[in-house]
Amino acid sequence: xxSFSLILAIVVVTALAFDFTNGFHDTANAMATTISxxxxxxxxxxxxxxxxxxxxxxxxxxxxxxxxxGLVDEAGIRPEVIFAALVGAILWNLLTWLVGLPSSSSHxxxxxxxxxxxxxxxxxAVHGDVLVTKVLIPAIAAPxxxxxAAMLAxxxxxxxxxxxxxxxxxxGYRAGQIASAGLVxxxxxxxxxxxxxxxxxxxxxxxxxxxxDSDPPMWVILSAGLAIALGTYLGGWRIIRTMGKGLxxxxxxxxxxxxxxxxxxxxxxxxxxxxxxxxxxVSGAVMGAGLGRKGGVVRWSTATRMFVAWGLTLPAAALVGAxxxxxxxxxxxxxAVVAVFLVGSSAAIWKLSRREVVxxxxxxxxxxTAEAEPAGVVTAAIAAVTPPPTGGTATTSEDPxxxxxxxxxxxxxxxxxxxx
Numbered sequence: 426x427x428s429f430s431l432i433l434a435i436v437v438v439t440a441l442a443f444d445f446t447n448g449f450h451d452t453a454n455a456m457a458t459t460i461s462x463x464x465x466x467x468x469x470x471x472x473x474x475x476x477x478x479x480x481x482x483x484x485x486x487x488x489x490x491x492x493x494x495g496l497v498d499e500a501g502i503r504p505e506v507i508f509a510a511l512v513g514a515i516l517w518n519l520l521t522w523l524v525g526l527p528s529s530s531s532h533x534x535x536x537x538x539x540x541x542x543x544x545x546x547x548x549x550a551v552h553g554d555v556l557v558t559k560v561l562i563p564a565i566a567a568p569x570x571x572x573x574a575a576m577l578a579x580x581x582x583x584x585x586x587x588x589x590x591x592x593x594x595x596x597g598y599r600a601g602q603i604a605s606a607g608l609v610x611x612x613x614x615x616x617x618x619x620x621x622x623x624x625x626x627x628x629x630x631x632x633x634x635x636x637x638d639s640d641p642p643m644w645v646i647l648s649a650g651l652a653i654a655l656g657t658y659l660g661g662w663r664i665i666r667t668m669g670k671g672l673x674x675x676x677x678x679x680x681x682x683x684x685x686x687x688x689x690x691x692x693x694x695x696x697x698x699x700x701x702x703x704x705x706x707v708s709g710a711v712m713g714a715g716l717g718r719k720g721g722v723v724r725w726s727t728a729t730r731m732f733v734a735w736g737l738t739l740p741a742a743a744l745v746g747a748x749x750x751x752x753x754x755x756x757x758x759x760x761a762v763v764a765v766f767l768v769g770s771s772a773a774i775w776k777l778s779r780r781e782v783v784x785x786x787x788x789x790x791x792x793x794t795a796e797a798e799p800a801g802v803v804t805a806a807i808a809a810v811t812p813p814p815t816g817g818t819a820t821t822s823e824d825p826x827x828x829x830x831x832x833x834x835x836x837x838x839x840x841x842x843x844x845x
Contacts, residue, residue, distance in 0.1 A: 448656020481614020568709025579717025
């Protein structure tokens with residue numbers, strides 16, 4: 426019984442560690458565009474996001490129930506299986522964070538759980554219908570829906586603001602970006618924090634502490650919310666840089682459109698119990714916003730690396746989870762070996778990250794890659810069919826409303842205006 430209690434405690438602590446990595450890994454989803462356009466200071470942005478993540482964790486348990494009750498057969502799960510699943514998810518999160526790629530923490534968790542479950546109880550223990558309808562289909566649909574919505578919203582925003590006073594527009598879009606970023610943070614809490622609640626609840630059911638089909642206890646909801654909020658506050662600056670500057674150069678109008686579109690998709694999926702990837706939704710919205718502005722360029726080399734990471738997330742985490750489960754099958758010493766491997770690998774990744782530190786002081790200091798990478802076929806095609814702006818004022822810049830770039834980019838990107 427003591428050994429069982431110890432492994433259950435290890436699983437809970439490891440799950441909260443995953444929730445922490447989920448927080449700093451996915452901070453970019455809510456705040457990258459707001460930080461990159463200068464609408465909020467970096468530290469203030471991540472602090473606001475952390476608070477709203479915590480609030481969002483208490484709004485629903487539908488996604489948690491999808492994880493704990495629907496994806497795998499509870500009867501075939503031991504606490505060691507869940508521990509192995511978390512090992513695969515954490516290592517994938519850390520590796521993609523190291524290289525600054527916004528991959529899905531949600532799919533890393535589900536991939537690890539699927540791999541460990543198959544290694545322990547066979548393929549039959551995974552509910553394929555739930556995997557397809559509530560995981561795989563949303564994974565494909567979410568970035569497409571959010572991207573199309575953001576592209577249309579961006580065009581509408583520029584059209585409506587073409588004759589507006591520039592100073593009024595500046596204040597309006599600044600406020601709009603802050604509000605929409607807060608909405609994304611709240612949505613992130615309702616979706617991603619619940620995944621850890623679900624995995625801890627599944628562990629408690631597997632360990633006999635909770636009855637099958639139980640909802641997450643209050644202490645699980647609170648601890649998961651606090652863990653993801655703390656990770657969010659520390660900020661995943663590497664991924665914020667990629668989302669804010671690496672995919673496309675966003676203006677405040679685009680940032681507002683992207684965040685609002687993504688938040689709508691995420692909140693709708695949380696209500697329906699879909700275990701949606703907020704990363705996929707926000708990334709799709711950012712690319713859609715980039716395509717929606719006339720002259721905007723999406724850097725498809727960065728996007729392609731992101732797509733590859735998305736495709737590898739489930740199988741890579743599943744493979745690590747299955748291997749970890751195989752080793753834990755040797756007993757207590759096998760579990761100890763996996764735990765040591767997890768701690769050692771995490772420390773090594775952190776040490777590698779210190780070679781090039783990215784934090785709130787330099788998150789917007791990127792090289793000007795707009796000229797290095799020409800517009801791709803998709804960008805050029807959409808730009809060709811986009812009608813020119815109408816109204817009494819024409820500008821030699823790409824946007825009728827000034828942006829809020831960082832000080833460094835503002836100094837090297839002058840904007841001139843000609844009144845007709």
